[in-house]
Amino acid sequence: MDLALTNEEHAFREEVRQFLRRAVPPAMRCKLVKGAQLPKDELVAWWRLLNKKGWCVGQWPKEYGGAGWTPVQHYIFKEELQMYPAPVPLAFGVGMVGPVIYTFGNEAQKKHYLPRIANMDDWWCQGFSEPGSGSDLASLKTKAERKGDRYVINGQKTWTTFAQYADMIFCLCRTDPTVKKQAGISFILVDLKSRGITVRPIQTIDGGYEVNEVFFDDVEVPVENLVGEENKGWHYAKFLLGHERTGIARVGVSKERVRRIREVASKFESGGQPLIDDPAFREKLTSCEIELKALELTQLRIIAHESKHGNGMPNPASSVLKIKGSEIQQTTTELLLEVIGPFAAPYDKNVESSIEATDWIAQIAPSYFNNRKVSIYGGSNEIQLNIISKVVLGL
């Protein structure tokens, strides 16, 4: 048992840090610190810069354009980006559809899509959830009917993150309605510019637009866009959902936010002293830090295990990462909200208020509202408890 990173891993961390200091545009970093959403062109430009460095898909095998990073390197890379902060590569392409394509796709698909994912030539979004299929994902109804050399897709997807920016969507569609629900699903890649697709934005409680509804009305897709075998889509989806489970804890994001809380709490006063010196507040923050430290260690245990034994099927203990990771993200946004107290109230960020530094303060309540999603998406925390209970405890 040994906590220490190897010399090579230390050197890699240093290399990532130096690169970030050199390459991240200060204006972009500033916006992220304040919790603002970045425009598409800024994100794509940054990810292309990462790709030029060979780091956008560093964790992919070398034969598919990756750097062949170990799980520990991948962890270091993401943590450094989250803490700096700088945007991590878009998960839908790099962490989800990419690995599905290089694991289950055919040669033509690998050759076409993988370099485009790495360079953000295609912005991918995820077509899994439907209005009637949330936690019970396998009940999905969007159907793809084979007609000659095409599939004709009809139905509706929802909660589609950044569909407004996306070029491509990977969809789970029902291709056989006569069998057990998991056995009749296929994994199909769809060009969002196809005729018959309508994207409608959903405004979330924070006031932002991240998610959308995507409607499919007789959308024709060439059969070569099927990944793997027809009706095996559920298997690929499970692979995908388990693939980046260790990323879902977002330890680096919470670490960065804890620092932010300390910084802001030393500026805001309560009873004539900085809030950070208030024992009750300190106790809450320290409690949260301890939880976060434990989460980090749990994450390192899972990553070290993966490094040693390979990344086979996902470790069910990683449900712990989802549950604790989301709870801590929510606690930290809640603490930040508590720090600024009544000044969280103004909603219209375009109107000058006498409250100092209005723009970043205006993001704090929205960030708190927005982060309620993290215990809902990616398999709600209750679903994670089901997984633990079934797979780990055998109940």
Add this chain to the structure above:
Amino acid sequence: MDFEFSEEQRLLKESLNGLFAETYNFEQRKKYMKEKGGWSKLVWQKLAEQGLLGLPFAESDGGVGAGAVETMIVMEALGRALVLEPYLPTVVICGGFLRHGGSVAQKAAHVPSIIDGSRTFAFAQLERSSRYDLYDIATSAKKRGNGWVIDGEKLLVINGQNADTLVVTARSKGAQRDKTGVGVFLVPTNANGIGKKTYLTQDGLQAADITFTGVEVSADAAIGDSENGVLLIERVIDEARAALCAEAVGAMDESLKITVEYLKTRTQFGVLIGSFQSLQHRAAEMFVALEQARSMSMFATMATNFVDAASRAQAVAAAKVQIGRSGKVIGQQSIQLHGGIGMTMEARIGHYFKRLTMIESTLGDIGYHIQRVNEIGALV
């Protein structure tokens, strides 16, 4: 970065499990509790025969020269079996004082008898007003001639009845709450002027309240610096806290196992109660608490080797907080999920809950350690 055991460590774990499977079922444990001092000499001899009592001592002192991870493995196994024998006070704490602070002569005089199981030790630290402050000490050690005279009172000394030797913290200088001026002294339990009152504790151990009235000990009774033992005390007590964390993880692990087993056997409304989602989720939450505790126990174990004392202290304190929190979740939910059976003295599960509860208030509780983490600075 590696969180796995070496081959030798795995073998150690297996042999411990084997030993306790044979010697430590619930009925056997009840018998041991009735023996003098509340534990089994026979089991203690078996621990000695397997080399477990000599594990952390240097090979040059006759020990195995094993490290913190091995101690963690032993403590987890002790927690899993709810072992009553005084491994923590004898090997971890008093052995720790000898290892880190003892002179060659002190080690030669005491370590072999720990390793061969012939003598046990107890740690006399807690006082009426000290609570978790290791330096709030009224017990005095005054120089007289070549030796020391000890006066005062120590409470809740685990293994106080059977111990051959006490390791006592006492003030040689300064005021009651000064951090400096505290020394660590070896005191034979048969010395003149020692009074003992022994009693059972909530978790089935035996403790003693011990009074020292003009107890004379020789000059070589002091371990390390008799006027400033802070560094030594901090180090040994952090190791003891890490060991307690490991013991708690063993107890939590077994509690969850027992509880899940119960959910799979008890039927109500014509079905196994483990089929109810509200109960499944409680059990799954216990698993989450266990894994977080396990991570922090490993962290504390590895932290005992940190060169920087503040980082070590902070890591151990953070671990003790996590163990306290997880221990409550697992202990309380274990009882709840067992229903009425969990409330009975006859069921095993309640005894785990009681041990976990007592560990929480040993060497600093959640509130105390949160403050320690806080004082040292940012943790993440």
